[in-house]
Amino acid sequence: MAKKDSINDNILHELFRDGRLSNLELADRVGLSPSACLRRVQELERSGVIQGYRAVINPTARDVGFVAYMTVGLNLHTKQAQGAFERSIARAPEVRECHNITGNVEYLLRVEARDLADYKRFHTDVLGTLDQVNSITTFVVLESPKDERA
Numbered sequence: 001m002a003k004k005d006s007i008n009d010n011i012l013h014e015l016f017r018d019g020r021l022s023n024l025e026l027a028d029r030v031g032l033s034p035s036a037c038l039r040r041v042q043e044l045e046r047s048g049v050i051q052g053y054r055a056v057i058n059p060t061a062r063d064v065g066f067v068a069y070m071t072v073g074l075n076l077h078t079k080q081a082q083g084a085f086e087r088s089i090a091r092a093p094e095v096r097e098c099h100n101i102t103g104n105v106e107y108l109l110r111v112e113a114r115d116l117a118d119y120k121r122f123h124t125d126v127l128g129t130l131d132q133v134n135s136i137t138t139f140v141v142l143e144s145p146k147d148e149r150a
Helices: 005-015 023-030 036-048 079-090 115-129
Strands: 066-074 094-099 105-113 133-140
Touching: 005 023, 005 036, 023 036, 066 079, 066 115, 079 094, 079 105, 105 115, 115 133
Parallel strands: none
Antiparallel strands: 066 105, 066 133, 094 105
């Protein structure tokens, strides 16, 4: 694991803000020589602290006009039921995030669809057919004044 220090923290902060920074610009911002900066970034990548780089794409360019968060409760609280649910969700392209959570339900999903009709199809034909699902609650996203997902 890469060492945790203020320089690595600064590198991570700058890359979180802009993952496309050149090594020269990053080195300048964190006060290192380019070679020292590159060695640190490579170590952060090798150790798994930096897991990857992504492009943030406008949802309309991906034909996404509907976003919702859904809570899903299971009817059985077994490892097998969770595994079957997670395998089914992994095959659903509408599900962009799936989190196993604590509380009254087992899962929180972020779902993206073309429109309300596309979402309804997912709700009925995908989630509605899973034997493990006991309850579904949907929270429709109206707007996102802050969203720092990369």
